[in-house]
Amino acid sequence: MALPKLNVPKYKLKLPSDGRTVNFRPFLVKEEKILLLATESGEQESIVSAIKDIIRDCTDIKDVEKLATFDIEFVFLQIRTKSVGESVDISVTCPDDEETIVAVSIPLDEIKVVKTRGHKKDIKLSDDVAITMGYPSLETFVAMNFSDDAGMDQVFDMAASCVETISDANQVYDCSNIPKKEVMEWFEELNSKQFGMIQDFFEKMPKLSHTVSVKNPNTGVESEVVLEGLASFFA
Numbered sequence: 018m019a020l021p022k023l024n025v026p027k028y029k030l031k032l033p034s035d036g037r038t039v040n041f042r043p044f045l046v047k048e049e050k051i052l053l054l055a056t057e058s059g060e061q062e063s064i065v066s067a068i069k070d071i072i073r074d075c076t077d078i079k080d081v082e083k084l085a086t087f088d089i090e091f092v093f094l095q096i097r098t099k100s101v102g103e104s105v106d107i108s109v110t111c112p113d114d115e116e117t118i119v120a121v122s123i124p125l126d127e128i129k130v131v132k133t134r135g136h137k138k139d140i141k142l143s144d145d146v147a148i149t150m151g152y153p154s155l156e157t158f159v160a161m162n163f164s165d166d167a168g169m170d171q172v173f174d175m176a177a178s179c180v181e182t183i184s185d186a187n188q189v190y191d192c193s194n195i196p197k198k199e200v201m202e203w204f205e206e207l208n209s210k211q212f213g214m215i216q217d218f219f220e221k222m223p224k225l226s227h228t229v230s231v232k233n234p235n236t237g238v239e240s241e242v243v244l245e246g247l248a249s250f251f252a
Contacts, residue, residue: 030095032128033223034085039092041076043100065156068093085152087130087223090247094225098125105250112240121229128250131226138181140218142211146247149182150218172227176215177201225250 025042030139032039044052048071055067072081072089075096084092101176111117139149177200182191192200204212224245232239243248 024192026099028095028099030092032084032088033091033132034088039076039078041092041096041099042129044075044096049100052218061156069155071096081154084155085223086155086157087225089155090225093247094128094250098197107244107250109229109231109242109244111231111236111238113233113236113238117233117235118141119231119233119234123227123229123250124243125250130223132223133221136218136221136223138218140206140214142214145186146184147181148215148233149184150176150215151179151181152222153179153219172216172219173201175219176204182223184200 025045027040027042030039030041031037052067052071055063055238068089069081072084072092076092078084078092103126104122106120106122108118109121111119138150140150149226153175154163157178177197180192180200183194183200183203204215207215225247226243226245227250228241228243230239230241
């Protein structure tokens with residue numbers, strides 16, 4: 018005799034990047050198990066695979082690999098909110114002494130994707146040369162959120178992976194047709210100010226952000242702490 022099936026609730030959200038409506042459902046225990054095993058292993062490939070599978074299985078998004086990083090953060094957070102609770106408990110270090118740790122409960126529906134004013138994908142490096150940037154892939158997103166060794170080499174690699182076009186006065190070069198090694202070598206020819214513009218693009222791209230107020234029980238000092246990126250809310 019077949020056991021009864023439970024009805025799974027359905028929800029809607031709008032992607033921060035383009036306002037597209039997405040249908041989604043909470044993840045099931047079998048999917049949560051895969052995610053927990055992946056995060057416990059600490060292996061980036063496992064985490065990437067788990068997040069991809071959950072977004073693909075729990076939404077009607079077909080092109081997960083093409084989602085902007087902040088779309089991935091937002092969609093995953095919405096799925097998690099409807100799956101395991103409307104709030105998350107995290108530990109925050111008090112900024113006044115930089116050592117006292119306090120527990121904070123954050124309502125997940127208050128966490129928004131914040132867009133920095135003036136942020137643009139088109140960057141003019143000189144009078145003649147400009148580039149158009151894209152946002153990091155899911156693999157890069159996980160590496161930057163769950164890795165402790167995100168250094169300059171990774172920034173170069175990410176920049177080369179994300180640049181869409183390079184243009185001068187005569188031509189627009191489609192970087193999808195240019196070997197990544199060649200693009201990285203081109204970046205190495207930039208001066209510090211020009212490469213700083215690219216770093217600024219990544220630093221100011223839209224991201225999950227939420228400000229919490231904390232009170233240090235040892236000093237009585239109240240402070241505000243800004244939490245950014247999915248890893249800050251991941252539990």
